[in-house]
Amino acid sequence: MRILVTGGAGFIGSHYVRSLLRGAYPGWEGARVTVLDKLTYAGNLANLAPVADHRDHRFVRGDITDARLLADVVPGHDVVVNFAAESHVDRSIAGAGDFVTTNVLGTQRLLQAALEAGVGTFVQISTDEVYGSIAEGSWDESEPLLPNSPYSAAKASGDLLCRAYHRTHGLDVRITRCSNNYGPYQHPEKVIPLFVTNLIDGHRVPLYGDGRNVREWLHVDDHCRGVQLVLEKGCPGEVYNIGGGVELTNVELTERLLAAFGAGWDMVVRVPDRLGHDLRYSVDSGKIRAIGYEPRVDFGEGLAEAVKWYRDHQDWWRPLKEAVR
Structure with a gap:
């Protein structure tokens, strides 16, 4: 089995790659993994260092918008798992162009390359943010897409292209939409590692607006197990929400x-709210639970482990934090 993981040097993609190569998914031992990553600020070869010398791992630096590169890299793979994306909402508000380029055009070019190469299964990693904001209850996969940020709009557009390639060309595309992830190797611009690294250094943490915005939290390992389950047991053309339940x-x-x-709260500084800030996200994970998914990582334990990881790996995050200042 040959698997192409795009965006595989990022936070979630690298966790999936490390898990796959370490034998975390029974029956997939010996799978040959190609990582394709542009290595933007969010892509980091240090994330792959634990498996860099693995005999079944190959790294290719490149952009999913590069059709010529894709024509060379994609053929011969049985599966494509697309983690590649511009993903930080604040950055999309400051400038949407890169988000449209990568998340829309890049997804289309990757789909086309997979179609032309005869790839068996294409898994698109998306987000609950494509649904918009929900005051009460939870979204199931039949909800309309009502994105409110340039980031989520670009991801929704990529999802629609995936649907189109399945319906038009018969490409086996499966889409996952996850809730907010946390865990080791997450870039320190994201809220949990931002707050943790600030507190390690004795700096105050920035809280948007009144702080009433609600998010559902999902450990990255539970997310990646869900992605693998959709790859193994999901149905072509279907969408699967993956939530953490907290x-x-x-x-x-x-x-x-x-x-x-x-x-104490003296370490918090209130900052102006994000433009168009969605109030609440919540997904109904019943569909993926029906094929065997269950989150395993207790949020309290997972959060404590993440805090410890950032304490113990300051050599990993300090250069990243300095680079974005």
């Missing part, structure tokens, strides 16, 4: 992180 307001999350450092 919903917290940003105030509640902040309280937990402050407690982990024995810090």
Whole structure:
């Protein structure tokens, strides 16, 4: 089995690659993995260092918008798992162009390359943000796409292209939409590692607006197991929500992180709310649970482990944090 993992040097993609090469998914031992990654600020070869010398791992630096490169790299692979994306909402608000280029055009070119190469299965990694915001209840996969940020709009467009390639060309495309991820190797611009690394350094943490925004939290390992389950047992053309089942307001999350450092609310600075800030995300994961998914990582334990990881791996995150200042 040959698997192409695009965006495989990023936070979630690299976790999937490390898990796959370490034999975490029974029956996939010996799979040959090609990682294709542009190595933007969010892609980091250090994320792949634990498996860099694995005999079944090959790294290719490149962009999924490069049709010529894809024509060379994609053939011979049985599966494509597309993690490649511009993903930070704040950056998409500051400038949407890169998000449209990568998340829309890049997805289309990767789909076309997979079609032409006769790839067996294409798994598109998407986000719950494509649904918009929900005041109560949870979204199932039949909900309309109502994105509110340039990032989520670009991801929704990529999802629609995936649907079109399945319906028009018969390409076996499966889409996953996850809730907010956390865990080791997450870039320090994201909220949990941002707060943790600030608190490690004795700096205050920025809380948007009134902090009432609600997110559903999912450990990266549970997410990647869900992706693998969709690859193994999902159906062509279908969408699968992957949620962690733990919903917290940003105030509640902040309280937990402050407690982990024995810090008080004097370490919080209120900042103006994000433009178009979605109030609440919540997904119904019943569809993927029906094929065997169940989150395993307790949020309290996972958060404590993440805090410890950032304490113990300051050589990994300090250069990244300096680079974005």
